[in-house]
Amino acid sequence: MGHQKKAGKGRLDKYYHLAKEQGYRARSAFKLIQLNKKYNFLGASRVLIDLCAAPGGWLQVAQKYMPVKSLVIGVDLVPIKPIPNVITLVEDILTDKCRNRLRQEMKTWKADVVLHDGAPNVGSSWTHDAYSQAELVLMSLKLATEFLNKGGTFVTKVFRSKDYNSLIWVFNQMFRKVEATKPPSSRNVSAEIFVVCQDYIAPKRIDPRFLDAKYVFEDLLLNKPQTSTDIFAPDLKRKRRHREGYEEGDYTQHKRIDAMEFIKSRDPAGTLGGANEMLFETEEAQEAAKLPETTEDILLACKDLRLLGRKDFRILMKWRAGLRERFQLEKTEDTPAVEDGAGDDDGSDVEGELDALVSKETKRLRKERRRLNARRQRQLVKMHMNMTTPSDIGMEQDEGEALFRQSAIGKGTGAPALERGDMSAIDVDADLADEELVELGARSASDSEAGAGSGDDGEDDEIRLQRLESEMDSMYSEYVERKRERDAKYDIKKKRAADDVFRGFGDDDDDANGTAGSDESDGGSSDDADMQLSAENSESDEDEQIRSMMLDSKKRKKEKRTSGASGNISENAGKLAGRAAMWFDQPVFKGIGGVDLGDITDDDVDDTRHGEAVVDAGPDSSGGVESEDDFDVVSADESDSDPNNVELQEEERQADYDLATPEAMTMVRDLANRRTNKQDLLDKHFNRYTFNDTRGLPEWFVDDEQKHSKPELPVTKEAVRMLREKLRALDARPIKKVAEAKARKKMRVAKRIAGVQKKAEALAGNEDMTEADKARSIDRMIKRATKAKPKEKVTFVVARNSNRGVQGRPRGVKGKYRMVDARMKTELRAKKAREKRAKGRSGGRR
Numbered sequence: 043m044g045h046q047k048k049a050g051k052g053r054l055d056k057y058y059h060l061a062k063e064q065g066y067r068a069r070s071a072f073k074l075i076q077l078n079k080k081y082n083f084l085g086a087s088r089v090l091i092d093l094c095a096a097p098g099g100w101l102q103v104a105q106k107y108m109p110v111k112s113l114v115i116g117v118d119l120v121p122i123k124p125i126p127n128v129i130t131l132v133e134d135i136l137t138d139k140c141r142n143r144l145r146q147e148m149k150t151w152k153a154d155v156v157l158h159d160g161a162p163n164v165g166s167s168w169t170h171d172a173y174s175q176a177e178l179v180l181m182s183l184k185l186a187t188e189f190l191n192k193g194g195t196f197v198t199k200v201f202r203s204k205d206y207n208s209l210i211w212v213f214n215q216m217f218r219k220v221e222a223t224k225p226p227s228s229r230n231v232s233a234e235i236f237v238v239c240q241d242y243i244a245p246k247r248i249d250p251r252f253l254d255a256k257y258v259f260e261d262l263l264l265n266k267p268q269t270s271t272d273i274f275a276p277d278l279k280r281k282r283r284h285r286e287g288y289e290e291g292d293y294t295q296h297k298r299i300d301a302m303e304f305i306k307s308r309d310p311a312g313t314l315g316g317a318n319e320m321l322f323e324t325e326e327a328q329e330a331a332k333l334p335e336t337t338e339d340i341l342l343a344c345k346d347l348r349l350l351g352r353k354d355f356r357i358l359m360k361w362r363a364g365l366r367e368r369f370q371l372e373k374t375e376d377t378p379a380v381e382d383g384a385g386d387d388d389g390s391d392v393e394g395e396l397d398a399l400v401s402k403e404t405k406r407l408r409k410e411r412r413r414l415n416a417r418r419q420r421q422l423v424k425m426h427m428n429m430t431t432p433s434d435i436g437m438e439q440d441e442g443e444a445l446f447r448q449s450a451i452g453k454g455t456g457a458p459a460l461e462r463g464d465m466s467a468i469d470v471d472a473d474l475a476d477e478e479l480v481e482l483g484a485r486s487a488s489d490s491e492a493g494a495g496s497g498d499d500g501e502d503d504e505i506r507l508q509r510l511e512s513e514m515d516s517m518y519s520e521y522v523e524r525k526r527e528r529d530a531k532y533d534i535k536k537k538r539a540a541d542d543v544f545r546g547f548g549d550d551d552d553d554a555n556g557t558a559g560s561d562e563s564d565g566g567s568s569d570d571a572d573m574q575l576s577a578e579n580s581e582s583d584e585d586e587q588i589r590s591m592m593l594d595s596k597k598r599k600k601e602k603r604t605s606g607a608s609g610n611i612s613e614n615a616g617k618l619a620g621r622a623a624m625w626f627d628q629p630v631f632k633g634i635g636g637v638d639l640g641d642i643t644d645d646d647v648d649d650t651r652h653g654e655a656v657v658d659a660g661p662d663s664s665g666g667v668e669s670e671d672d673f674d675v676v677s678a679d680e681s682d683s684d685p686n687n688v689e690l691q692e693e694e695r696q697a698d699y700d701l702a703t704p705e706a707m708t709m710v711r712d713l714a715n716r717r718t719n720k721q722d723l724l725d726k727h728f729n730r731y732t733f734n735d736t737r738g739l740p741e742w743f744v745d746d747e748q749k750h751s752k753p754e755l756p757v758t759k760e761a762v763r764m765l766r767e768k769l770r771a772l773d774a775r776p777i778k779k780v781a782e783a784k785a786r787k788k789m790r791v792a793k794r795i796a797g798v799q800k801k802a803e804a805l806a807g808n809e810d811m812t813e814a815d816k817a818r819s820i821d822r823m824i825k826r827a828t829k830a831k832p833k834e835k836v837t838f839v840v841a842r843n844s845n846r847g848v849q850g851r852p853r854g855v856k857g858k859y860r861m862v863d864a865r866m867k868t869e870l871r872a873k874k875a876r877e878k879r880a881k882g883r884s885g886g887r888r
């Protein structure tokens with residue numbers, strides 16, 4: 043059997059290869075390198091303890107980056123292969139024995155840094171694993187408090203779980219600066235985050251409860267017996283949706299759902315946004331997979347739900363609507379709602395009405411779109427044939443010129459008729475008139491169609507259709523929001539953007555509005571998909587889909603209202619006070635006076651967060667928060683509100699996104715066709731030189747390296763061809779100056795013709811002339827007006843003798859002139875003679 047490539051989390055990515063190349067024992071070494079690059083805690087440290095250190099990747103990094111002769115101690119359950127100048131212990135960090143061994147090794151020393159990258163073996167229960175992980179973190183913190191120097195640094199790995207907030211809170215009690223970050227080498231699919239706690243306060247006495255798992259991880263909400271009011275909130279036992287992106291008991295980042303879960307879901311957008319992949323595993327789903335509705339496109343979209351663009355999203359929704367109908371889910375699920383008496387406008391009458399309404403509107407819109415397309419097409423053809431000019435320079439083609447269009451008068455039937463004195467022969471351009479007629483006809487037809495059902499109805503229909511469309515858009519936004527909420531990186535960036543310093547995460551309702559800050563690396567995937575499918579123009583029949591979605595959306599809203607009300611009743615005071623206290627106890631709120639925690643409810647907390655989100659949604663949302671190295675935050679600039687700046691930025695942004703190279707074109711095509719994904723693309727940008735230490739190297743060398751030590755990106759023939767075509771199309775477009783000159787010329791002609799028209803009108807009233815004379819005079823006037831003026835001859839004046847050094851017009855020269863030197867004249871003469879000779883020779887041969 044051949045060598046099998048690792049898949050999913052175990053993929054052999056660039057860090058694996060880099061670690062191999064650079065002799066590190068684990069790819070995780072790069073996490074510490076990147077953390078140190080950002081926080082720079084190793085360079086000045088003399089003593090370091092690494093808890094859970096096997097196989098020793100971090101120890102290798104510590105040994106390399108710390109000053110020579112530093113003391114480095116590593117502890118793990120499993121033996122660590124020796125590393126020069128590193129002490130390794132085989133101990134369980136949860137035991138007292140481990141502490142004693144460390145004491146022995148440390149003697150009177152104190153550590154500058156304590157690292158912890160521990161992870162319990164992943165067992166069958168994620169909840170348990172996450173808990174043990176949190177326990178490990180707390181235990182390592184306990185060791186850190188014992189061995190750390192004042193001002194020391196503690197770095198630990200944590201997982202996003204329900205204990206996350208509690209841990210951050212505890213860290214904040216002991217360190218002056220606590221930041222959570224996810225180094226680029228940490229896989230996106232991993233729920234791990236690294237918390238860097240700096241400036242250890244070294245309090246004289248630490249409340250033992252801070253380090254007691256039982257106290258720290260006490261779940262104020264779930265451990266409490268349910269009171270009688272809980273009958274209003276039966277949902278408490280159901281899976282609780284975590285705004286951080288995890289559901290209770292599910293700490294994986296790669297979430298799979300069964301297709302039937304999506305089809306049956308009352309919150310399809312949320313279901314899609316909360317998952318990575320849709321599988322067809324249950325019997326029903328397998329049946330659905332075999333149906334003709336389940337096309338290749340749908341199966342492909344199901345493979346990566348993080349990449350859904352607007353069009354993919356609509357296709358999936360439509361597919362869902364179709365299957366719901368086929369499995370008769372609408373009927374069975376709708377009935378109780380109607381019985382409840384709550385679904386008053388979900389009745390079949392409304393459905394029928396909606397059906398008719400939607401299909402009528404779709405037809406009308408389609409017709410309108412076709413009409414517009416045809417018009418645009420005609421204008422394009424005209425433009426290409428230079429029959430029209432850009433209207434932005436004030437040239438209205440159809441006016442003025444129409445009456446005396448040269449084509450209508452000079453040739454064809456116009457001129458002879460005029461000569462006969464028939465003024466009616468001076469007619470508008472036939473094509474134009476036809477076009478206008480067709481358009482007028484179409485307009486009145488569509489108007490009458492729209493007005494057919496009586497004026498008010500037409501307006502109502504429009505409003506309703508708009509509402510349906512906006513429902514669909516809001517569902518797509520909901521999907522995007524849900525997707526982003528799951529992204530730990532996104533949360534971190536958003537928080538940091540709000541406060542520059544990360545201070546932990548909110549509770550389960552956090553970030554409800556937080557999707558507006560839209561620039562995030564993983565969102566990139568969806569943007570890519572959007573780029574591929576900016577498909578507002580889909581002509582597909584969406585009535586079914588819209589109807590089904592609208593019904594779902596209504597029910598969802600109703601459910602939200604009900605559960606919101608019952609939730610409010612069931613929340614007990616202890617829970618509120620506990621959660622709010624923990625939230626407001628974070629350093630970010632310190633120094634804000636006049637806040638009485640007793641008066642603060644969760645709603646207040648939510649409002650505060652919404653405010654934060656609004657700040658995020660500011661002008662920088664499209665490009666501020668994210669930065670290349672994943673660490674820096676560019677805060678919103680006030681100047682962003684200046685319209686000029688906004689315009690400039692827009693131009694810059696467009697320039698950035700322009701596909702100007704075959705590499706970019708290849709990348710985008712591969713992404714759009716799902717031949718690659720974001721991770722692979724990122725991988726391709728790294729090579730063995732990426733992490734070279736450039737400190738102390740001359741600037742020119744670093745510049746040179748940056749230019750030439752880049753990985754060569756693949757380029758496909760197809761991409762090159764497309765880029766060439768794009769450039770050719772660009773070349774074929776007349777440049778602005780040429781277009782403007784042509785338009786000016788046309789404008790001059792139009793002006794002259796307008797003058798002629800006036801004179802013609804005066805002539806027409808002259809009773810002394812015969813009709814034929816009038817026509818002839820008009821014809822002459824038109825010819826004169828439209829005749830291009832002969833180019834003025836340029837006289838070349840040789841700058842010699844008396845003309846040498848002459849300033850201004852030389853004597854005896856009239857009209858346009860150009861000063862030339864003698865040599866130029868001789869050369870021109872010689873050239874002409876050569877041409878003449880050549881002509882003569884070829885003529886003689888013939």
Ligand SMILES: C[S@@+](CC[C@H](N)C(=O)[O-])C[C@H]1O[C@@H](n2cnc3c(N)ncnc32)[C@H](O)[C@@H]1O
Pocket residue numbers: 067068070071093094095096097098099100101117118119120133134135136159160161162163178
């Ligand atoms: C992800 S690895 C650490 C990798 C390490 N940072 C490196 O770069 O090579 C996690 C380690 O935690 C260790 N571990 C888990 N529970 C432990 C415990 N209670 N005491 C000591 N080590 C533990 C495991 O044996 C495992 O080697």
